[in-house]
Amino acid sequence: MKHVISIEDFSRKDLDSLLAEADKMLSFVKKGKQLDIMKGKIMGALFFEASTRTRLSFESAMHRLSGSVIGFAEPASTSLAKSETIADTVKTISQYCDVIAMRSPFPGAAKLASEVSRVPIINGGDGSREHPTQTMLDMFTIKKEKGRLDDLHIALVGDLKYGRTVHSLCKAFQNYKKIRFTFISPKELAIPNEYKIGEYRETNKLELEDADVVYMTRIQKERFPDQTEYEKLKNIYRITPETMKTMKKDAIIMHPLPRVGEIDWHCDSDPRAVYFKQAFYGVPTRMAIIKMVAGGGN
Amino acid sequence: MKHVISIEDFSRKDLDSLLAEADKMLSFVKKGKQLDIMKGKIMGALFFEASTRTRLSFESAMHRLSGSVIGFAEPASTSLAKSETIADTVKTISQYCDVIAMRSPFPGAAKLASEVSRVPIINGGDGSREHPTQTMLDMFTIKKEKGRLDDLHIALVGDLKYGRTVHSLCKAFQNYKKIRFTFISPKELAIPNEYKIGEYRETNKLELEDADVVYMTRIQKERFPDQTEYEKLKNIYRITPETMKTMKKDAIIMHPLPRVGEIDWHCDSDPRAVYFKQAFYGVPTRMAIIKMVAGGGN
Amino acid sequence: MKHVISIEDFSRKDLDSLLAEADKMLSFVKKGKQLDIMKGKIMGALFFEASTRTRLSFESAMHRLSGSVIGFAEPASTSLAKSETIADTVKTISQYCDVIAMRSPFPGAAKLASEVSRVPIINGGDGSREHPTQTMLDMFTIKKEKGRLDDLHIALVGDLKYGRTVHSLCKAFQNYKKIRFTFISPKELAIPNEYKIGEYRETNKLELEDADVVYMTRIQKERFPDQTEYEKLKNIYRITPETMKTMKKDAIIMHPLPRVGEIDWHCDSDPRAVYFKQAFYGVPTRMAIIKMVAGGGN
Numbered sequence: 001m002k003h004v005i006s007i008e009d010f011s012r013k014d015l016d017s018l019l020a021e022a023d024k025m026l027s028f029v030k031k032g033k034q035l036d037i038m039k040g041k042i043m044g045a046l047f048f049e050a051s052t053r054t055r056l057s058f059e060s061a062m063h064r065l066s067g068s069v070i071g072f073a074e075p076a077s078t079s080l081a082k083s084e085t086i087a088d089t090v091k092t093i094s095q096y097c098d099v100i101a102m103r104s105p106f107p108g109a110a111k112l113a114s115e116v117s118r119v120p121i122i123n124g125g126d127g128s129r130e131h132p133t134q135t136m137l138d139m140f141t142i143k144k145e146k147g148r149l150d151d152l153h154i155a156l157v158g159d160l161k162y163g164r165t166v167h168s169l170c171k172a173f174q175n176y177k178k179i180r181f182t183f184i185s186p187k188e189l190a191i192p193n194e195y196k197i198g199e200y201r202e203t204n205k206l207e208l209e210d211a212d213v214v215y216m217t218r219i220q221k222e223r224f225p226d227q228t229e230y231e232k233l234k235n236i237y238r239i240t241p242e243t244m245k246t247m248k249k250d251a252i253i254m255h256p257l258p259r260v261g262e263i264d265w266h267c268d269s270d271p272r273a274v275y276f277k278q279a280f281y282g283v284p285t286r287m288a289i290i291k292m293v294a295g296g297g298n
Numbered sequence: 299m300k301h302v303i304s305i306e307d308f309s310r311k312d313l314d315s316l317l318a319e320a321d322k323m324l325s326f327v328k329k330g331k332q333l334d335i336m337k338g339k340i341m342g343a344l345f346f347e348a349s350t351r352t353r354l355s356f357e358s359a360m361h362r363l364s365g366s367v368i369g370f371a372e373p374a375s376t377s378l379a380k381s382e383t384i385a386d387t388v389k390t391i392s393q394y395c396d397v398i399a400m401r402s403p404f405p406g407a408a409k410l411a412s413e414v415s416r417v418p419i420i421n422g423g424d425g426s427r428e429h430p431t432q433t434m435l436d437m438f439t440i441k442k443e444k445g446r447l448d449d450l451h452i453a454l455v456g457d458l459k460y461g462r463t464v465h466s467l468c469k470a471f472q473n474y475k476k477i478r479f480t481f482i483s484p485k486e487l488a489i490p491n492e493y494k495i496g497e498y499r500e501t502n503k504l505e506l507e508d509a510d511v512v513y514m515t516r517i518q519k520e521r522f523p524d525q526t527e528y529e530k531l532k533n534i535y536r537i538t539p540e541t542m543k544t545m546k547k548d549a550i551i552m553h554p555l556p557r558v559g560e561i562d563w564h565c566d567s568d569p570r571a572v573y574f575k576q577a578f579y580g581v582p583t584r585m586a587i588i589k590m591v592a593g594g595g596n
Numbered sequence: 597m598k599h600v601i602s603i604e605d606f607s608r609k610d611l612d613s614l615l616a617e618a619d620k621m622l623s624f625v626k627k628g629k630q631l632d633i634m635k636g637k638i639m640g641a642l643f644f645e646a647s648t649r650t651r652l653s654f655e656s657a658m659h660r661l662s663g664s665v666i667g668f669a670e671p672a673s674t675s676l677a678k679s680e681t682i683a684d685t686v687k688t689i690s691q692y693c694d695v696i697a698m699r700s701p702f703p704g705a706a707k708l709a710s711e712v713s714r715v716p717i718i719n720g721g722d723g724s725r726e727h728p729t730q731t732m733l734d735m736f737t738i739k740k741e742k743g744r745l746d747d748l749h750i751a752l753v754g755d756l757k758y759g760r761t762v763h764s765l766c767k768a769f770q771n772y773k774k775i776r777f778t779f780i781s782p783k784e785l786a787i788p789n790e791y792k793i794g795e796y797r798e799t800n801k802l803e804l805e806d807a808d809v810v811y812m813t814r815i816q817k818e819r820f821p822d823q824t825e826y827e828k829l830k831n832i833y834r835i836t837p838e839t840m841k842t843m844k845k846d847a848i849i850m851h852p853l854p855r856v857g858e859i860d861w862h863c864d865s866d867p868r869a870v871y872f873k874q875a876f877y878g879v880p881t882r883m884a885i886i887k888m889v890a891g892g893g894n
Contacts, residue, residue: 034338040630063366084854258382332636361664556680578691
């Protein structure tokens with residue numbers, strides 16, 4: 001039984017093959033054609049922590065494959081309120097379905113779930129630890145918009161300390177060649193040492209002149225132990241049309257969304273602003289992921 | 299791209315054609331026959347304000363057309379909790395689906411959504427402003443139960459100040475001939491001047507003798523800035539079997555539901571009480587609406 | 597129109613025939629084959645009280661029969677917040693669907709619903725009164741795991757006062773032969789007299805040596821008027837691997853779940869621990885129930 005727990009479980013070959021499958025899915029989605037791969041199958045969407053966009057993206061992917069969805073959107077309505085453990089909840093609901101996509105605020109929850117579940121587990125985020133499907137869709141976006149996953153200069157901006165999407169992206173790109181990172185953050189939100197891999201530069205200035213990919217992040221209020229710290233840092237970087245003038249003509253700006261104030265709305269119409277397209281690419285990427293773990297033998 | 303934002307965007311010809319389509323849908327629903335019009339397609343049901351019956355009616359319509367549904371039932375579980383704007387939420391979720399039905403407490407939200415969405419928007423109510431699909435199903439009910447949309451005496455009862463269903467109904471009937479309105483309300487909840495169109499009479503007495511259609515409304519607690527005002531007015535009108543004796547033999551009583559105390563339960567078995575049938579008619583009406591904006595070329 | 601309100605409405609013949617149908621459904625589920633019995637049909641899942649596992653089990657059953665689901669998971673998002681009665685909510689939503697599965701904290705709610713609904717009602721639990729589909733799946737589990745429903749010694753353990761699953765099981769087994777019950781509970785949670793039917797023994801000791809079926813229950817915090825009483829009793833019985841050594845080699849341990857501490861996790865790998873399998877059996881059982889009340893003429 002295959003699970004998707006951590007981006008580190010995927011080799012370059014695994015990722016390349018997954019993204020090729022996502023590309024096939026994309027062409028079906030664009031044609032408005034439904035696939036039958038998950039017909040008669042059920043996904044459990046277990047969101048022990050609310051995350052509307054991740055949940056709806058997974059549900060959309062399942063429906064586009066002709067599957068059905070059961071689940072919950074937040075913990076309040078679950079048996080957790082009756083003191084049940086996550087392991088028991090997952091083990092029980094795995095009796096009702098064929099694949100589970102789950103999110104939890106607890107690091108390691110997805111791994112634990114995979115040890116008790118009757119069906120494959122897809123990690124939709126476990127606290128500050130992992131969010132592998134976000135990384136896969138980020139890579140798919142770069143592949144589609146830049147045409148390559150090697151030979152890139154990637155600027156990561158904002159909360160590089162708590163931002164798990166940034167961490168997973170750093171790890172995933174270890175598998176690729178000629179990658180340069182620029183880590184742009186205030187020192188309080190600096191990238192942890194374990195992610196400083198390969199060629200990189202650190203700065204607290206929003207210098208984007210030479211970047212092929214600018215990956216913006218939201219300063220996540222909910223990850224801050226100290227709210228005064230959050231207030232001080234929340235507006236530190238902001239991309240405006242002025243900023244965009246300094247960027248390469250063929251650069252792209254990505255963002256896992258939601259944004260708060262990091263990217264001015266006036267940027268949205270610039271073709272280099274691909275963050276909503278990135279959300280769109282999430283569906284075919286997750287279709288490929290669901291097929292990989294639960295799509296049967298073909 | 300077509301949207302359904304305001305009843306005022308629809309001419310008589312538009313409405314007549316939509317209701318004819320709803321009538322076809324009704325015959326399929328009655329036969330228990332599923333249509334394939336939305337097969338492989340996904341509706342986003344975005345309820346930024348809870349509204350169980352409107353949401354479930356839309357979802358039922360989508361399923362009866364073989365489509366799937368993703369979404370949320372109330373704002374607590376959305377990214378709004380992370381300070382995202384409605385525009386960004388809609389723009390993002392429109393990447394995951396083929397049509398959006400939305401409700402919001404903010405007047406103008408549906409219009410704004412239609413400006414950023416990748417897919418058609420159907421307004422399921424935006425605050426005190428508009429609720430066009432309710433008006434369409436109200437008209438469909440009148441058409442089915444009275445056999446005509448011209449030459450009618452319509453009594454509107456209760457909260458005519460805040461009741462958006464009443465406002466939209468007044469506007470829609472501007473397109474029809476020989477319509478007479480009787481506006482029955484306490485002066486505190488009188489109909490605003492802009493809706494006093496054509497032939498009308500105002501009174502604070504529950505005089506229903508001459509009406510073809512009696513449209514009851516709930517005094518909506520949540521629209522009152524002042525709760526003592528609400529307490530004073532909430533039970534002002536009440537239809538009982540006694541009241542019904544004064545009504546025409548072929549009149550109908552409608553209500554957008556939920557009711558609180560405006561209509562005594564003992565009236566439910568009277569064939570003139572069509573408010574639950576009205577709920578039933580909502581499904582084929584919304585099937586026709588979904589087909590109109592997102593059903594492809596046929 | 598058939599409804600499922602109380603286990604007492606079902607004769608032995610009814611139950612045997614239902615369980616035979618559930619067995620057919622089980623073989624389809626195991627083969628991963630979807631049935632078309634509810635294609636084009638919609639279930640309303642109305643949970644006026646949250647119950648994740650019951651809700652998801654019903655939804656899974658409906659999807660495995662090719663049906664769709666609309667509904668709500670808890671009362672907060674319903675019109676009840678606008679003071680609507682349960683009768684009106686059910687009557688309205690029954691206009692949108694073909695069958696309703698509902699749970700309510702109010703004893704008698706399902707019966708009331710069946711009197712106003714346009715479509716069949718399946719009671720998914722009404723307060724401390726009834727939970728007939730749980731009893732049916734419990735019986736299906738015993739049938740599958742023990743091979744028979746006659747000639748059994750059943751030990752019921754824990755909260756026998758408030759536990760409705762225990763009450764319904766006692767009533768259902770009146771229809772079967774050579775059944776012996778052992779009621780194991782502290783005196784504060786003793787089985788009410790009305791359920792002391794046929795051959796039985798009462799004790800407050802966890803004596804399981806001679807039982808064919810051990811049915812554990814959670815001490816339900818939410819049913820206790822007095823929380824200090826709850827604290828005193830909550831950990832009174834606990835099955836551990838040591839306890840299991842005293843049990844028959846071919847006994848089975850059941851639990852309606854969620855468990856809190858009544859069964860040590862180390863028991864889960866023992867083949868006699870069938871409580872997760874019991875959850876699995878719930879889906880084919882509910883498929884058979886849905887087919888029975890809403891599956892058309894065949």
